[in-house]
Amino acid sequence: MTVTIVGSQLGDEGKGALVDLWGGAADVVVRYQGGDNAGHTVVEGGEEYKLSLVPSGAVRDKIGVLGNGCVVNPRTLFDEIDTLRERGLDPDVRVAERAHVIMPYHRVLDGIEEEAKSDSDLDAGTTGRGIGPTYEDKVGRRGIRVGDLLDPDVLRERLEYVVPQKRTLVEEVFGLDAGEEFDVDALHEEYAAVGTRLETEGMTVDSGTFLHERHERGEQLLFEGAQGTSIDIDHGIYPYVTSSNPTAGGGAAVGSGVGPTVVGRGEVVGIVKAYLSRVGTGPLPTELVGDDEPLADHIREKGGEFGTVTGRPRRIGWLDVPMLRHAARANGFTGIAVNHLDVLAGLDEVKVGHAYAFDGREIETMPTTTEQWERCEPVLKEFEPWPEVDWTAVAEEGYGAIPENARTYLDYVSTEVGAPIYAVGVGPDRAETIELQDPFET
Ligand code: GDP
Ligand code: IMO
């Protein structure tokens, strides 16, 4: 049995919280794309963990796999593992030998290209983690894979091909100085040592084989998507997207090495934030701006909407329902979890963007180009607001204790998405998530 957790909006929907909730029944938790651009929060008994690479199952002592579809920065990975160990956890992380390595020059290039793009407003507001440049090298067949770090001769050969190119790019195209991040000898020394550490600690695997064998034995696999469908490289608001496929199809199967039938026979659960938040750039039709700015400030403060990775204040908007319909179709959701219902409590008004007014007609899903999306005006639908209540008590009592107007909102979302609600988040803690259906038990 497998369960795939996917962000259905723009990232930061609360995926970490659901991976933690359902991770209890899993044997292995697998990240299948992205890298340390992710920031997944798990809160258990008031204790908060912010994870960027270590799969969120670590809090429940589950084996974590970074699949071949991930891009791995070993510096971040080791730092994160060490920090978690200091906090009393013992993360068991296996890294796919086919996963690509984020090298120091990738981070530098990420910053340089964002800066260059900013003049024409094409910068995505990246996390600066070198994600795009690393995936670029992967597709350009000049990347360095985790398996390459295990053989110093192969590593040297790869570095000697790619690093001079990067140096030329920085110096000749961008007219900047290439620093120590572009020094083959220094890189070789550091990354050969990374290979030794990975090997000594038994951390590298062939992720497809590893997962296949466990699945055959009847173990439960939980795939932990990072980012969200609307920042998917194929299905998102290009070019304001990340460089991987958070969606279940191209993401979970290809990025972990199990077949699409394995993922498809399992559950695919879309994680929905009850409103929108966005840490990067680009259009956002339902954004609360102008007269609505005080409302956005209120939601931002109450929901703690500041980037987990970068600390940037997130932009806020009403729930965008065409975006959710798009995500439900692209991922084939079998269920959804709706988070942050508590954050919308006590407002004077609750609205959603039900459809878009676009070039004189009404459309119910996202147009293909971002320029078209920018022209979309939300067709708003208003809901009766629900009051502030003691959410901890509501979580203890269960779904029926959720204020009626909030349940009407949830029913509407479920109907529009065409998938049942498996869980409702009314606070960040594990104990503040109301479970209606455990996807491992369907
Ligand atoms: P992820 O990247 O999808 O895992 O989400 P993040 O961790 O980046 O952002 C979600 C934030 O909301 C975190 O601070 C969570 O602790 C918090 N959170 C998750 N679910 C809920 C919820 O239902 N209500 C509230 N108030 N906060 C939540
Ligand atoms: P989690 O997994 C929200 C956004 C960045 C930027 C764009 C490209 O925590 O939901 P990148 O560094 O990936 O090249 O940036 O994608 N972005 C995220 N936004 N949550 C994330 O991850 C994100 N990861 C990347 O802000 O707009």
Ligand code: MG
């Ligand atoms: Mg996040």
